[in-house]
Amino acid sequence: MPSPESSASTVDAAARTTGYRSPLLALPGAVPAESPDEGVAAHYGNPHAEQRALVEGSGFVDLSHRGVVRIGGKERLSWLHSLLTQHLTELAPHTPTEALLLDPQGRVEHALYVVDDGEATWAHVEPGTAPALVAFLTKMRFLLDVDPQDVTDDYAVVYEADASGPVPAGALVRGPIQLGEAAQGREIFLPRPALSDYAATHSHPAGTWAYEALRIAAHRPRAGLETDERAIPHELDWISTAVHLDKGCYRGQETVARVENLGHPPRRLVFLHLDGTPEHLPAHGDPVELDGRAVGVVTSSARHYELGPIALALVKRTVPVDAQLTAGGVAAGQEVVVSPEAGGNARERLRGR
Structure with missing residues (x-):
């Protein structure tokens, strides 16, 4: 893919998109989304039908409000390997x-959805969040052959269900990926000027309401x-998708190793x-209660086309897995995502001797 000519995550990080308005908001029925997805469409008239189409492998989602980062240079993968939680030194192109x-x-600052071309x-x-991420990466360059750039102004992200x-010409694909029960889809880094033409031919x-529900x-x-x-x-089950437990040192690795081997996370995703x-x-931040006592917070909620109203929440690890809660x-x-017994593997092995 040709190089472009130029070059702490919170809900409030979406402030950068203030004033951004996707051209796809001009499509029939488009209703603007609110923070953190402002700038793109929440739905186009029928969120449940949109969910169903994505699950069946048709349709696309405008994610052009998301930040895009490009890291060039011959030493990029080994350098990123030393900074991030994933094993990247041998990452094959287009994986x-x-x-x-x-x-x-060991606390999460950024989540990156990565592909190398x-x-x-x-x-x-x-x-x-791209400016802060690139600023940090730039400080960590030293004398290495690496070149981190914020290319959000040049590229837009689109999720495609098929x-x-x-x-598309000039685009880079990240995929195939699975969005839950949906058919295998992919994400496309699309040259931003081509976004309207893409929508006209798809x-x-x-x-985002449909995408978030899935x-x-x-x-x-x-x-x-x-x-x-x-x-x-x-706490969030990122251990299964974004963390490699058998790699060398990286920032925050001590906390990951300590919890994995000797302890348990204080909270768990449900x-x-x-x-x-x-x-x-x-709403995001609303209390989760057990018998009138606060035991966690709601993090996301949505209306699913089959499951009805659903949510994710962070609760104390000690909350019984079969407890009825209020959110x-x-x-x-509740349905268990992260087990109360997550981590502590070395300790459990020692007990089993």
């Missing part, structure tokens, strides 16, 4: 992966929603089946 940038205490490594990140179609646009149903965490200033990978009687959904005042049954 999708995920990685986290942690702070020195053989000449550069590309990643998309949460809206508004991974088998032709690749049918069944879907908004993400939540798939138990996939999102930086800035499932994370806060204390979040560590074990999936909530919400009572459909109330008309409202619990923002709405009755909720």
Whole structure:
């Protein structure tokens, strides 16, 4: 893919997109999304039908508000390997992966959705977070042959539910990837000027409401929603997708190793089946309660086309897995995402001797 000519995750990080308005908001029925997805469409008139189409392998989602980072240079993969949680030194071209940038205490700062094209490594990140990520990477260059750039102004991300179609000219594909129950899809790094032409030649646009409902149903965490200033990978099941446990040192690795071998994360991600009687959904940050006592917070919620109202939440590790909870005042049954016994593997092996 040709090089462009120029070159702490929270919900508020979407502030960078203030004033951004995707050209696809001009499509029929488009309703603008709110933070953290402002700038693109929440839906195009029928969120449930849009979900169903994505699951069946048709349609696309405008994710052009997300940040795009490109890292060039011959030493890019070994350098990123030393900074991020994923094993990257032998990443094959066009192989999708995920990685986290942690702070020195092992808390999540950025989640990166990565692919390498053989000449550069590309990643998309949460809206508004690319400048801070690139600033950090630039400080860590030293004398290495690496070149991190924020190319958000040059490239837009689109999720495409069908991974088998032709690749648009000048685009890079990250995929195939699975969005929960959906058919295998892919993400496209598309030259931003081509976004309107792409929409004109592809049918069944879907908004972020549909995309988020499928993400939540798939138990996939999102930086800035499932994370806060204390979040560590074990709490959110990122250990299974974005962390390689058998690699060398990286920033925050001590915390990951300590929890994996000797301890348990203080909180755990749960999936909530919400009572459909109330008309409202619990909001991000609403309390999760057990017998009137706060035991966690809601992180994301949505209306699923089959499951009804659903949510993700972070709760204390000690909350019984079969406890009935309330989330923002709405009755909720929980489904385990992260086990209360997550981590502590070395300790358990010693006990078993």
